[in-house]
Amino acid sequence: MLNTGKLKKIKSNFPVLIGSNVVSKDICNLLIDEISNSKAFDDMIMRGRSRINKGSKNFKSYIKRSDKSAKLFRLFNSKLFYKRIENLFYKNFKNQSWTNSYKPEVFNTSKFTIKKKLNSNELKKLFGNNYTNPKVNLDIDFSVSKGGYRLRPHRDDITRVYNFLIYLNDIPKKNGGSLTIYRKKTKKKFRKSFKRFPKINELEVVKSFTPKKGTVIFFQSTPNSYHGVSLFVEKNCSKRFFIYGSYALNKPVIWKYKGTPYYPHIINTKKRMLTSFHNANYLTSAPKN
Ligand SMILES: [Fe+2]
Numbered sequence: 001m002l003n004t005g006k007l008k009k010i011k012s013n014f015p016v017l018i019g020s021n022v023v024s025k026d027i028c029n030l031l032i033d034e035i036s037n038s039k040a041f042d043d044m045i046m047r048g049r050s051r052i053n054k055g056s057k058n059f060k061s062y063i064k065r066s067d068k069s070a071k072l073f074r075l076f077n078s079k080l081f082y083k084r085i086e087n088l089f090y091k092n093f094k095n096q097s098w099t100n101s102y103k104p105e106v107f108n109t110s111k112f113t114i115k116k117k118l119n120s121n122e123l124k125k126l127f128g129n130n131y132t133n134p135k136v137n138l139d140i141d142f143s144v145s146k147g148g149y150r151l152r153p154h155r156d157d158i159t160r161v162y163n164f165l166i167y168l169n170d171i172p173k174k175n176g177g178s179l180t181i182y183r184k185k186t187k188k189k190f191r192k193s194f195k196r197f198p199k200i201n202e203l204e205v206v207k208s209f210t211p212k213k214g215t216v217i218f219f220q221s222t223p224n225s226y227h228g229v230s231l232f233v234e235k236n237c238s239k240r241f242f243i244y245g246s247y248a249l250n251k252p253v254i255w256k257y258k259g260t261p262y263y264p265h266i267i268n269t270k271k272r273m274l275t276s277f278h279n280a281n282y283l284t285s286a287p288k289n
Contacts, residue, residue, distance in 0.1 A: 001027060001071055004084060007218065009092045012206055013183040015220040017088060022216035027068055028168045032241045034066035035142050035168075042115075042141075048149035048232070051141040055112035062142070069142060072166075072243070077138045079107035082247055085162055089220060098222040100161060101254040101261060104136035111137035113159065113248055117272035124266055126275075127159075127251050129287075134253075136161065140245035145177070147234030153182050153226050154197050157276040158252040158264040160221035167211040168241035177232030177240050179217065181206040183224065194223035194262065194282040211240060221246065223255050223262050223282035255282065263287055 006019035023031075040058050041050035052062050054073070063070045075081055089096075118126065156163055171177050182203040184191070203226060209217065219225055232240055252264045262282040269278070 001075060002216065004088060007088060007216065010207065012181055014098065014222045014225040015089055015093045015096060016181065017092060017218045018209070019216055020212060021214045023166060023168075023214045025213055028213045030068045031072070031142075031243070032168050034062075034069050035144055035241055038062055038066075038142075041144075046145075046149055046151055046229075048147065049143050049145040051143050053112075053115060053141045054139055055115060073140060076140060076245060077109050082107055082136060082138075085164075085218060085247070088218075089162070093220075097258050098220065098224075099256045101256050102132050102134050104134045104161075104249055106135040108135050108137045108250070111135070111250065113137075113139050113157070113275055115274060117274060118278075119272050120266050120269045120278065122272075123275060123278055131251050131254050134249040134251050136247050136249055138245060139248050140243065143242050143244055145232055145240040145242075147232055149177065149229065149240065150231040151227075151229040152197070153180075153200060153203055153228040155194065155223060155225050155227075156221045156246065157248065157278075158266075158280050158282075159248040159250070159275075160246040161249060161253055162218055163221050163225075163246040164216065164218045164244070166243040167215045168213060168243070169211065169238060170213050171211040171232070171240055172237055173210050175233050175235065175237045176230040177211060178230050179209045179211075180228050180230060181208070182226040182228065184226075190257075190260075191224075192284050196279050196281055198226060211242065221253070223257075252280075260284060 006022050007017040010016050042053045042056045044050050183206050185204050255262045263286045264280040267279040
């Protein structure tokens with residue numbers, strides 16, 4: 001169903017594996033049909049992206065009536081496949097600068113990142129301050145975006161180890177909606193902090209990928225893995241169908257750069273938000289709480 005042998009590394013400031021025709025065109029079309037036939041979506045985010053999220057009742061019934069989506073979900077939701085991806089990254093990036101301090105050994109198939117809205121104190125409590133022995137789980141959503149969808153440059157949630165994208169249809173370049181990878185403009189040998197949302201003028205574009213049917217991208221969610229999506233214009237073109245997911249820990253990932261650990265500092269807020277909406281910066285000092 002998914003030919004991981006076609007995934008190849010690209011030149012980037014953080015580990016990225018990409019391949020075209022990793023999922024066959026026929027299967028992409030069937031997946032599009034299944035998403036199109038879904039009457040209910042769990043939420044809409046980023047001005048136009050409708051999602052069916054792992055963990056919701058709706059997701060369960062979607063999986064029950066959607067053959068190909070179920071097959072893909074079961075493939076990703078397994079320790080075996082997680083290990084395959086982990087190995088691919090180790091093999092392709094042997095001398096990598098970024099490493100995960102605490103490798104998860106337990107894969108929890110039924111777990112998912114909670115979709116409850118929390119303030120920063122509640123989130124900190126949820127994570128605790130012991131970062132050892134993490135467990136890993138799959139988070140996945142079947143998504144369709146309409147015009148207006150965009151994502152400003154950011155790094156993903158602090159619990160994520162790997163992120164992936166499966167594009168189900170071709171989007172003409174002029175319609176936007178391409179995934180853009182960024183790096184910080186000034187090249188320092190050593191950086192004390194990595195903000196979750198750097199300003200656009202602090203960044204330069206490394207690469208941009210126009211969605212192509214069957215293309216799959218995996219990237220390691222390191223503190224510097226800045227990426228975004230350019231504005232998608234739905235003009236003389238279909239909606240943007242894709243599957244987004246990640247392998248996430250049940251606590252923050254403590255990333256190390258050439259042996260130096262970076263700890264996430266969650267920004268205080270009384271506002272209740274989804275865990276993935278919280279702002280946190282990676283710093284070389286441990287948080288005090
Ligand atoms: Fe992201």
